[in-house]
Amino acid sequence: MSSLEFKNVTKRFKNVTAIDRINFRIEHGEFVVMLGPTGAGKTTTLKVAAGIYHPEEGEVYLDDHPVTHVHPALRDVAFVFQNYILYPNMTVEENLAFPLKSRLRNIDEEKIDETVKRVAKLLHIEHLLHRTTERLSGGEQQRVALGRALVRKPRIFLMDEPLSNLDAKLREEMRTELKRIHREIGETFFFVTHDYVEAFSMADRIIILNHGKIEQIGTPDEIYTNPSSLFVANFVSSPPLNYFTIKKESGVFVVDEEGCESLTCNIKADTLQDGKRYIFSFRPENLASSLKKSDDTLFDVPAEVYVVEDLGTYSVITFKVNGLLLRQKHLGPPSAKIGEKLWLKLDGNFFIFDETGKKRVRE
Amino acid sequence: MAQIRLENLWKIFKTKTEEVQAVRGINLTMPSGQLTVFLGPSGCGKTTTMRMIAGLEKPTSGKIYIDNEDVSNLKARERDIAFVFQSYALYPHMTVYQNVAFPLKAQKTPKDEIVKRVKWALELLGIWQYKDLYPSHLDSGTQQKVAIARAIVRRPKAFLLDEPLSNLDAKVREYTRAELRRLHIDLKVTTVYVTHDQVEAMSLADEIVIMKDGVIQQTGKPREVYENPANLFVANFIGSPGMNLFKARKEKDTIILGNLKIPVSHLRRYKEILPGYKESELILGIRPEYLKISSSNANGWKVEIEFIEPLGDEKIVDFSNGTLKGRLRTYRSTQVQEGEEVSIHIDIEKIRLFDEKSGCELLTMHDNEEVKA
Numbered sequence: 001m002s003s004l005e006f007k008n009v010t011k012r013f014k015n016v017t018a019i020d021r022i023n024f025r026i027e028h029g030e031f032v033v034m035l036g037p038t039g040a041g042k043t044t045t046l047k048v049a050a051g052i053y054h055p056e057e058g059e060v061y062l063d064d065h066p067v068t069h070v071h072p073a074l075r076d077v078a079f080v081f082q083n084y085i086l087y088p089n090m091t092v093e094e095n096l097a098f099p100l101k102s103r104l105r106n107i108d109e110e111k112i113d114e115t116v117k118r119v120a121k122l123l124h125i126e127h128l129l130h131r132t133t134e135r136l137s138g139g140e141q142q143r144v145a146l147g148r149a150l151v152r153k154p155r156i157f158l159m160d161e162p163l164s165n166l167d168a169k170l171r172e173e174m175r176t177e178l179k180r181i182h183r184e185i186g187e188t189f190f191f192v193t194h195d196y197v198e199a200f201s202m203a204d205r206i207i208i209l210n211h212g213k214i215e216q217i218g219t220p221d222e223i224y225t226n227p228s229s230l231f232v233a234n235f236v237s238s239p240p241l242n243y244f245t246i247k248k249e250s251g252v253f254v255v256d257e258e259g260c261e262s263l264t265c266n267i268k269a270d271t272l273q274d275g276k277r278y279i280f281s282f283r284p285e286n287l288a289s290s291l292k293k294s295d296d297t298l299f300d301v302p303a304e305v306y307v308v309e310d311l312g313t314y315s316v317i318t319f320k321v322n323g324l325l326l327r328q329k330h331l332g333p334p335s336a337k338i339g340e341k342l343w344l345k346l347d348g349n350f351f352i353f354d355e356t357g358k359k360r361v362r363e
Numbered sequence: 364m365a366q367i368r369l370e371n372l373w374k375i376f377k378t379k380t381e382e383v384q385a386v387r388g389i390n391l392t393m394p395s396g397q398l399t400v401f402l403g404p405s406g407c408g409k410t411t412t413m414r415m416i417a418g419l420e421k422p423t424s425g426k427i428y429i430d431n432e433d434v435s436n437l438k439a440r441e442r443d444i445a446f447v448f449q450s451y452a453l454y455p456h457m458t459v460y461q462n463v464a465f466p467l468k469a470q471k472t473p474k475d476e477i478v479k480r481v482k483w484a485l486e487l488l489g490i491w492q493y494k495d496l497y498p499s500h501l502d503s504g505t506q507q508k509v510a511i512a513r514a515i516v517r518r519p520k521a522f523l524l525d526e527p528l529s530n531l532d533a534k535v536r537e538y539t540r541a542e543l544r545r546l547h548i549d550l551k552v553t554t555v556y557v558t559h560d561q562v563e564a565m566s567l568a569d570e571i572v573i574m575k576d577g578v579i580q581q582t583g584k585p586r587e588v589y590e591n592p593a594n595l596f597v598a599n600f601i602g603s604p605g606m607n608l609f610k611a612r613k614e615k616d617t618i619i620l621g622n623l624k625i626p627v628s629h630l631r632r633y634k635e636i637l638p639g640y641k642e643s644e645l646i647l648g649i650r651p652e653y654l655k656i657s658s659s660n661a662n663g664w665k666v667e668i669e670f671i672e673p674l675g676d677e678k679i680v681d682f683s684n685g686t687l688k689g690r691l692r693t694y695r696s697t698q699v700q701e702g703e704e705v706s707i708h709i710d711i712e713k714i715r716l717f718d719e720k721s722g723c724e725l726l727t728m729h730d731n732e733e734v735k736a
């Protein structure tokens with residue numbers, strides 16, 4: 001069990017800055033998830049932590065000791081790669097025992113056997129110990145790959161999207177499983193993914209990475225209720241966040257988007273400055289609709305139902321208002337039909353950002 | 364536009380060491396203009412079925428009809444079907460426009476017709492502005508749209524799409540999904556869509572076909588398979604998390620679930636057939652959102668909260684009652700703590716009962732027996 005800290009770490013590849021002066025600290029026993037889109041620099045961050053890449057700038061600390069120039073083998077970290085490699089002609093048992101059999105470690109047979117059994121039990125694969133790995137389903141193979149990391153007692157577990165090759169249902173099961181394993185063994189986990197549900201359901205804290213820069217660090221709750229940028233708010237919204245540019249003109253908010261000429265927007269945000277542009281946003285679960293116009297309707301024109309998705313637990317209705325597409329999410333079967341005209345209303349929170357979306361503006 | 368019909372379709376792959384029964388006797392009619400989604404876990408035979416419809420794989424036995432014409436022995440290009448696969452193979456040295464025009468050129472379509480149709484397809488997908496760019500300059504979502512435009516530009520009788528979104532980022536996938544649904548509504552071309560993502564399936568499908576081990580488990584509208592799964596597999600596979608499945612007992616005219624007794628007369632869906640049901644053990648299914656935490660309910664179901672998983676505006680709460688373990692879905696604002704004892708209210712209308720031995724839902728099983736008799 002260890003802490004991991006990055007201080008001002010930059011890693012470049014020729015002219016690409018993969019991670020750009022990043023700072024974070026992961027405490028002993030914490031489960032931290034780094035969340036970001038493709039190309040954000042997640043894998044690069046993990047590889048710098050493992051010592052596979054050397055940063056151009058900054059320092060990496062394990063347990064408060066600088067390790068920036070320490071060889072990967074001497075850092076004692078376990079890395080679960082996205083594309084796991086199992087030895088196909090070996091049984092599950094042999095695969096699990098393999099990392100322990102290194103001559104460097106010199107562990108006796110009995111001890112190895114005990115560890116393999118313990119980890120197999122933890123992962124619910126005891127019944128598969130004598131099967132060769134090519135005869136396992138995808139999810140079972142994934143657990144063996146995880147097991148190979150867990151048999152060791154590393155200082156920290158680094159996991160690079162270990163669930164993304166699995167089918168949706170298995171991924172869901174493995175999420176719960178990983179969280180359970182983390183609780184049971186209490187080690188430090190650093191996990192990267194581009195799936196926000198994965199991050200929310202497992203993480204003690206989330207680090208949001210975009211274009212090599214950290215956008216926000218916080219608990220799932222903090223990230224959800226208090227996103228610091230438009231990027232963060234949108235990234236943790238499913239379906240995608242509703243947002244558009246507004247401009248205050250003599251106290252009235254007009255929508256400043258293509259195809260929305262003279263569309264006004266009825267919101268209460270007195271502190272915003274006249275003549276300036278802002279980005280107005282709200283989550284799909286905070287949009288409501290009704291047949292009648294009322295004082296608090298968002299626009300002075302009705303919205304047309306454009307797409308209706310019945311997702312079982314929820315439904316998502318996409319509305320079209322002039323050139324804007326806005327989404328509403330509600331529990332149960334869809335409450336509207338394609339082509340219907342309804343009045344939109346806000347029901348709950350909204351967020352306002354500056355024109356670039358980089359900074360939250362207090363309403 | 365065309366109706367596609369599969370009649371007792373089998374595919375057995377023979378390798379040196381084993382025989383894989385990938386598709387085992389599929390019967391299915393996909394009406395003209397319908398979007399049918401094949402949904403099932405990895406390895407259940409979705410792609411194999413699709414490849415047989417496309418003519419890329421020869422069935423071991425059975426027949427494929429397009430508009431009542433037996434096409435089983437026609438080559439892929441004689442079937443007038445367009446397909447899009449997981450990895451969009453665009454021509455890297457051609458612009459978006461040239462990529463989409465390519466199939467029309469190959470068909471020797473007149474030039475002004477090509478111009479018209481390419482414009483139509485690109486505008487329909489909202490990517491006209493990228494027409495002069497090369498694929499490598501586009502993000503993955505847009506590249507996949509180009510692949511789809513290239514498939515629709517020929518106006519084929521049917522589209523086959525095999526996990527077209529699964530290589531995309533989670534966010535891009537969500538945007539593209541709704542657009543595909545809208546595209547289908549506008550075009551109304553018979554479409555077969557394969558995925559293992561149930562949210563995608565629910566969102567896109569007119570009808571969902573759920574497969575497991577090469578066999579169809581259930582066919583129905585998204586809402587129907589969600590509310591009334593035909594068996595335990597579907598109950599668990601659809602929904603995230605899936606339906607809670609508890610061991611329960613039937614004693615005379617009550618269903619017993621832990622300390623909870625539910626009179627059969629309260630179960631409207633089952634009250635006609637339950638008296639005739641001979642087994643005493645059965646499985647009670649209920650979706651996580653149809654369970655509510657209620658602090659005041661004295662005769663509710665007593666459980667202990669074990670674990671809370673936050674999911675943004677909601678949370679999933681794991682609970683246990685002795686040997687029974689379940690999950691419920693509630694709002695983020697619900698006050699509840701791990702270790703706490705609470706009482707749970709069950710929405711009785713939403714209870715589904717399953718036969719323990721066969722895994723069949725009781726009403727479905729009853730109706731099937733009626734049909735046979």
Ligand SMILES: Nc1ncnc2c1ncn2[C@@H]1O[C@H](COP(=O)(O)OP(=O)(O)OP(=O)(O)O)[C@@H](O)[C@H]1O
Nearest residue numbers: 013016018036037038039040041042043044045194
């Ligand atoms: N070895 C390398 N050589 C050159 N460029 C690289 C190398 N590794 C990564 N990059 C670039 O650095 C950036 C960050 O890449 P990285 O693999 O860390 O992203 P990621 O967040 O892991 O993305 P994904 O979700 O797609 O795995 C990208 O622009 C990538 O092209």
Ligand SMILES: Nc1ncnc2c1ncn2[C@@H]1O[C@H](COP(=O)(O)OP(=O)(O)OP(=O)(O)O)[C@@H](O)[C@H]1O
Nearest residue numbers: 376378383385404405406407408409410411412559
């Ligand atoms: N050419 C082949 N030779 C032998 N077995 C095959 C062949 N193609 C597929 N199979 C087997 O047939 C079964 C069905 O495969 P198929 O590709 O149709 O599954 P799928 O439902 O599309 O799965 P996935 O979601 O993983 O793509 C699998 O067990 C697979 O291993």
Ligand SMILES: [Mg+2]
Nearest residue numbers: 042043044160
């Ligand atoms: Mg990566």
Ligand SMILES: [Mg+2]
Nearest residue numbers: 409410411525
């Ligand atoms: Mg497949």
